Amino acid sequence: MSLSPTDTPQHAPEHLHRAAAQYGTPLYLYDAAELDAALGRVRSAFGAARVYYAMKANPNLTLLRRLQAAGVGFECVSAGEIARAERVGAGGETLLVNGPAKSDAEYAAGARLGATFIVDRAEEVGLLPPHSRALVRVNPALDISTHDHLATGAAHSKFGVTLAQAPAVLQALREAGHTALGLHVHIGSAIRNAQDFTAAFARLADLRAETGPLAVLDAGGGWGLNADLPGIAREAWAVAEVFGADLWVEPGRYLVAQAGTLLTRVVGTKHTGRNFVLVDAGMTELLRPMLYGAAHPVSALWEGAEETVWDVAGPACESGDLLARDVTLPTPKRGDLLAIHEAGAYGAGMSSNYLTRSRPAEVLWEGGELKLMRRRETPEEVWAAEEV
Numbered sequence: 001m002s003l004s005p006t007d008t009p010q011h012a013p014e015h016l017h018r019a020a021a022q023y024g025t026p027l028y029l030y031d032a033a034e035l036d037a038a039l040g041r042v043r044s045a046f047g048a049a050r051v052y053y054a055m056k057a058n059p060n061l062t063l064l065r066r067l068q069a070a071g072v073g074f075e076c077v078s079a080g081e082i083a084r085a086e087r088v089g090a091g092g093e094t095l096l097v098n099g100p101a102k103s104d105a106e107y108a109a110g111a112r113l114g115a116t117f118i119v120d121r122a123e124e125v126g127l128l129p130p131h132s133r134a135l136v137r138v139n140p141a142l143d144i145s146t147h148d149h150l151a152t153g154a155a156h157s158k159f160g161v162t163l164a165q166a167p168a169v170l171q172a173l174r175e176a177g178h179t180a181l182g183l184h185v186h187i188g189s190a191i192r193n194a195q196d197f198t199a200a201f202a203r204l205a206d207l208r209a210e211t212g213p214l215a216v217l218d219a220g221g222g223w224g225l226n227a228d229l230p231g232i233a234r235e236a237w238a239v240a241e242v243f244g245a246d247l248w249v250e251p252g253r254y255l256v257a258q259a260g261t262l263l264t265r266v267v268g269t270k271h272t273g274r275n276f277v278l279v280d281a282g283m284t285e286l287l288r289p290m291l292y293g294a295a296h297p298v299s300a301l302w303e304g305a306e307e308t309v310w311d312v313a314g315p316a317c318e319s320g321d322l323l324a325r326d327v328t329l330p331t332p333k334r335g336d337l338l339a340i341h342e343a344g345a346y347g348a349g350m351s352s353n354y355l356t357r358s359r360p361a362e363v364l365w366e367g368g369e370l371k372l373m374r375r376r377e378t379p380e381e382v383w384a385a386e387e388v
């Protein structure tokens with residue numbers, strides 16, 4: 001069994017077997033205690049900062065309801081996400097509406113629910129509903145230590161206004177009768193080097209002479225699972241203090257990744273130039289390895305000496321459909337259970353119906369019980385919106 005590099009206590013093997021037997025595979029299983037622990041770590045590091053969960057990481061209503069009950073707000077980037085926030089009772093102070101290309105419907109829904117808007121470009125000042133509350137997203141134009149698809153604070157990424165534009169956009173908001181709450185920065189996701197946060201915050205602090213004091217500094221999310229949260233929090237609070245502002249944060253991955261495990265069963269093996277273990281989950285259930293080259297820890301839930309190096313491949317007719325590469329496992333046989341860890345963020349939420357595959361069930365392990373969070377789709381549901 002390979003250990004998670006983050007050393008998070010994982011589900012006990014007997015829970016994993018029980019969940020797979022009861023709900024079938026592929027299956028997403030979440031651990032309620034780890035969900036609570038992650039929020040606890042965020043709260044103890046960031047103190048009085050207001051927490052907005054970036055629900056794109058995992059929008060399941062069960063998770064949203066738990067977070068909402070714990071006093072967490074939501075960052076939403078689509079009409080659908082706003083509808084989910086409304087469904088669990090968020091609005092007003094607990095709702096942020098963000099996105100680089102908001103639709104009329106998204107402005108209207110945000111306004112109806114009293115959300116704060118994150119302005120991503122100067123032209124949005126004229127598009128906001130009257131008397132909106134808004135933050136201005138700033139792109140600090142740095143080299144960000146993550147996969148290029150996950151870097152949002154690089155000069156070439158599409159997000160935010162430039163440092164030079166930011167003070168004028170705040171002023172334009174005020175002149176248009178909106179409430180210019182402050183600045184927002186989110187430099188990317190799964191950031192490897194904490195210095196990136198330090199550099200981004202320093203660039204924002206440099207704007208103080210031009211912006212004057214502000215009510216809110218939103219430091220975004222992007223923390224890797226091994227991140228030094230107290231260190232990032234210290235830096236974020238320091239820049240908030242430069243502006244005399246309250247601190248808001250928007251973690252996604254950090255709150256849900258480690259709680260989630262993708263369970264998949266071995267279908268068979270194949271030896272070509274490489275050793276493949278074929279499993280019943282793939283790119284349709286967990287796209288991250290294919291899209292970002294993400295390495296999720298994998299553990300075998302069967303016995304045997306670990307002697308062979310395997311690639312874990314899914315059932316899709318695409319050669320990129322691999323869940324892991326070069327993992328050492330005991331010799332697998334059909335029906336064996338494999339666990340893919342740190343899959344709670346951007347796993348189920350990015351699963352697709354490609355190949356008319358049903359998106360998997362999701363289950364919560366809480367207080368010694370398994371609770372269904374989402375049942376497995378049927379093929380009829382996959383094509384329900386289509387005409388024959």
Ligand code: LLP
Binds near residue numbers: 223
């Ligand atoms: N705030 C904003 C404005 C964001 O765009 C995001 C993520 C977050 C907060 C939360 O970031 P986190 O704490 O989760 O890193 N699909 C990719 C991740 C894309 C993240 C997009 N924005 C993945 O699977 O790694």
